[in-house]
Amino acid sequence: MNYYLSEELNDIKELCAEISEKYIIPVRAELDVENRFPAEIIKVMADSDLFGIYIPEEYGGSAEMFGGGSMALCVATEELSKACGGIAVSFAANALGAMPILISGSDEQKRKYLPDLASGSKLAGFALTESEAGSDAGGVKTKAVKDGDSYILNGTKQWITNGGQAQIYTVIAQTDTSRGARGLSAFIVEEGTPGFSYGKKEDKMGIRASSTMELIFEDCRVPAENMIAREGYGFIVAMKTLNKSRPGVAAQAVGIAQGALDEAAQYASERVQFGQKINSFQGIQFMLADMATQVEAARALVYSTAKMIDSGEKKYEKESAMAKVFASDVAMKVTTDAVQILGGYGYMKEYPVEKMMRDAKITQIYEGTNQIQRSVIASALIKETAARGK
Amino acid sequence: MRIVVAVKQVPDTSEVRIDEERGTLIREGVPSILNPFDEYALEEAMKWRDELGGTVTVITMGPPQAEAVLREAVAMGADEAVLLSDRAFAGADTWATSHTLAKAVEKMGDVDIVMTGKQAIDGDTAQTGPGIAASLDWPQVTFVGKVREINEDNIIAERYVEGGCEIIRSTLPVVITVLKDANTPRLPSLRGKMKARKIEIPVWGMEDIDLSGDEVGLDGSPTRVVKITTPEIVSNGEIHHAEPEELAGLIVDALLGKEGE
C-alpha cells in the first residue's frame, strides 16, 4: 500500500534501505551467530543523520522536518527490521533510552544529553526491568537513597537493550519503599559513574546483534540534578516512555514480518516441485495472501498510531497497545509461515527466515508482553464504555 | 581547495539483459545510476575537502535527466553542481565529451583538481579523464588506487599498474582518475538528501561554455559507432550430472590428465 509519505519520510526509508543493502544484509547472519553488536553500522547510521530524527531541532535533532518524530522512527525501524531485527533494535532502543529525557526532562537535562544522542556520538538505554520486575514494573527493587545533593543507587537491572554499548542510561529506581509504584523515580546515569558496572551479556534466542546486558549498581552515586521530573514520578515517566516508543516495536515487528514475507514470496516463485513453481499451488497462495494482508493491516495500525502521536494526541495508550500486540502476533505468524513455505531450506541457517522467526518472538514479549497489552486495551475499552453509558 | 568531480549517469549495466533473438539490449527495468567508479572519485574529493577545506563541485554532461545523479552527489555531500546539457552535445564520443567537460572546468576557474572515476560502466573506455587533462593541458595521474597526500603544490598518489604500484608526484592543478580501491563511498545523509532536493543546479549549454557546434556532440566526435551486436556465445561444453565423488574425479582428470595416462 502506498502511504504517500512525505518526501522527507521517504528519504529516511530510502536511506535505511540503502544501509540495509550495503551494510546490514551482508553481515546479519554473521552477527547473529557471533552474538556481536554492529558498531560499524551504528557509525554509518550516525553519519547519515539517522539518530536525530525523533529529537527536536532545538536539541540537535531534526524531528520537526519529519512531522514530529514518531512516524520517522517507525519508518526507519521498519525498513531496518526488514533486513535485521537485531540491528534495527540497536538503533531504535536509543529512542527508548532518550524518551524519558525528551518527555519529562528539564531543559538543562535536554541540553546536556540530547545533542550527543541526536548526533549518534553517544548511545542510550532504558533500564526498568529487573529479575523480579517484568510485567509488574511496580516490583522494581533497585533503590535510590537521597544523600546530600545526590542519590545512592543499589540494585541490578536485567536484560537492558544496548547494555554495555550505551553511554547514557535512564534508570527507574525506588526512592520511597512505602509507596509501591508511586515510590519510583527516574534517573539519568552515565557509563563510567563509579559504582555502575555491567554484568553478564545475555545469550538470546533472537535479535542477537542487539547487546542485552545486566546493569549493576553498587553504591553508585548519582547527582540529584540527574533525577528526571521529581521523586515519585518514575512510574509515570516509564509508562509514558513505553507508550510513546511502543509503535517503534510494532514497526520492528512489521519490518521483520515484511522481510520474511518477501523471502517466502521470492522462494515460492523459484522453487519447482511436481513440475511447477510452488506459488502456483493454492495452499501456498492462500498462505502468502494471508501473510501479506496481515502485514499490511499491522502496518496500517502502526502508521495510524504514529500519525496520531505526531499530530499531538495526548492519549494513545490503547492504540499503541493495539499496534504492538497485533503487529507482534502477525510477525510471529508470518515468520513461522515463511519457514514453512521454505520447507527444509527454511529450517537451515543458510537461509535467512529461521533467524527472522527467532527474532520475531521477542516482539511479543518486550515493551510490555502481549498479555499486558490486551489488559491495557480491555481497560481502556471498559472505561470508554462506562463513560458512554453515563 | 577547489575540486571538481566529473560524473556520469549510466544505465546499470549489471542489470542489462539481451534479447537473444533480436540481438538488442533490453532496456526496460534497467535503472539509471551514478557511475559506480565516479562514486569513489566523489568520496575521494570529499575526503580531501573535509581535511583541507574547500569545495567539491560535481559536473556532468548529459540529457536533462542526468541532473538526478548530480542531486545524488549533493545528497552524499558535494557542495554544488552544474549540469552541462544541450541538444548539441548528444552523440559525443570521448573526444567531444572530455572537450566539453574541460571547457566547463575552465569557465569555473580556479580549480585545483579534477577527479573522475577510472571508467564509465557503459562506455568502458577510461578515456575521458585523460582527455580532460589534455584539453586543459594539465598533468594527469590515472588508475589511482590511493591518494597519499595533497598539499598546496603537489599531489602524491599510488598508481596501480601491472605488477605493482607506482608512487607518482604531480604538480597542481591535475586530473586524476580513481579506482574502487581508493576508499569506501559514504552514504547520503538525511541532511544531504534535503539539500539535494532544494539546491539549484545551473544548466550550461554550448554557448554558455563558449563552444561551437563542430567541437561538441556527434559533429565534434572523430569516432562513430557503426554497428552494435551481441557477443556470440559458443556453447559446446559437456555438462556432467553425477555424485560429488564422481564429479571430483572428472575434474581432476581434466586438470591432471586421466589417471594412469
Place this chain on the structure above:
Amino acid sequence: MASIEVRKDTCVGCGACIPSCPFGAISMVEDLAVIDDSCTMCGACESSCSYGAIIIRTEEAGGFEIDQYSGIMVIAEQRDGEIDHSTLELLGEARRLAEADGSEVSAVLLTEKAGEWPARLTSYGADIVYLAEDSQLKHFRTEPFSRIVENLIVEKKPAVVLAAATTTGRDLMPRIAKNLNTGLTADCTELTIDPKTGGLLQTRPAFGGNILATIVCSNTRPQMATVRPRVMKTIDPDDARKGNLEKINLSPEDLISRTEVLEFEPLEEGEIDITEAEVIVSGGRGLKSEENFALLEELADLLDGSVGASRAAIDAGWIPYPHQVGQTGKTVQPKTYIACGISGAVQHRVGMQSSDRILAVNKDESAPIFEFCDEGFVGDLFEIIPLVIKEIKRRRK
C-alpha cells in the same frame, strides 16, 4: 549539428527499436517510432532497425588529408626488463592488417637503454623501429611520452596507431588522441579493414560487456586504438627479418614532465597479479563467505595458480578488489579457469572467456556459465572442491 530522424515512410511500427535504446528514449506514437530528448545518438536503434527507418546524420569534418596517411604504428611497451608481450601481439596484428595493402608496420620505442629490443621488434614484425633513448625515459611518464609520440605521428603520418590497453596505453593514448584531434577506440578485441573504405573497423565490448560495438574514425587520422592484451596473436618471430632503425632526436623541452615517478612498489609476496596466472580458481556468490575462499586458495595452491572472484564476491567483501575478474575488474586468459559458484553473467564472462579452458562448478544447472564453459559440473562446490583437493593429493603421492 548532428541529427537523428525516423523516416515516416519507412517506419512500419514494429517497435524493435524501443528495447534497443539503452536510454529509453524511443516510444511508439500511432505506429510510428518517436525519439525524445533522452537520445544520445549512440546508434543502437539505427542498428536495430531492419527497415533502415532510422538515420543519423552528421556533418563531415574536414582538415585531414586522409590520403597522406599510411602505415601502422605500434607503441612498444617495456616491462620487467623485457618488451611486453602485448607489444608483440600488436605487431602480429599490425602485420595481418598490413597484408591488405602492403602498409608499413612501425614500432615506437621510448626507453632508457634499447639494447637488443629494436632487433626483437623487427623479428616480430616491425619494418621500422623509431627509437628515443634517454635516461629520462626510464619510467613511463605521460607528458614526455605523449609529446614525443605526437611529434612523431605528425611527422610520419601513420594511418593507424595501436597500443596495448595496459595502464600505460590507456593513460597515453587518450592524451595523444585529444591533442591531435583524432579518434581513439579503447580496449579493442577485433580489428579489421573495411574493404569499402579502407578504414579500420574497431570492435570492442561496451555496456559491461553486454554488447560489441564496432567503431570507425572516418574523417580524421591517425585512427587510434588500444587493444586488449592476450587477445591478438603474435607472428612467429623471424630473426632474419630485415628492418630499419631510426633514432628520434630529442630536445630538452620534449622531456619536461609535471609528474614524477617517486618509486615503484612491486606486489608483495602473496599478492599476485592474477593476469599472470596459468590457472585461476575463481569464486562467486556461491562461496557465501570470506572464510570459504580458503577452500579455493588451497586448490589454487595445489595447482600453482591464483584465486579470482566475480564482482559479487568483491562487493560482499569476501576477497579484495585485485582478485576481481570481469568487465570492471581484470581480464584474464589463463590456461585453465575454474569457476566455482559463479553464475557466469556477461560482466564476468567478458573478463575470462578467452581462457584456454573453462571448467565450471555450480549447483544451479540453469546458470549461464554452463552455456559457454568447456566442461560443466552440476553440484555443490562445498562437497566437490574438497573432494577434488583430496583426489589431487592422493594422485600425487
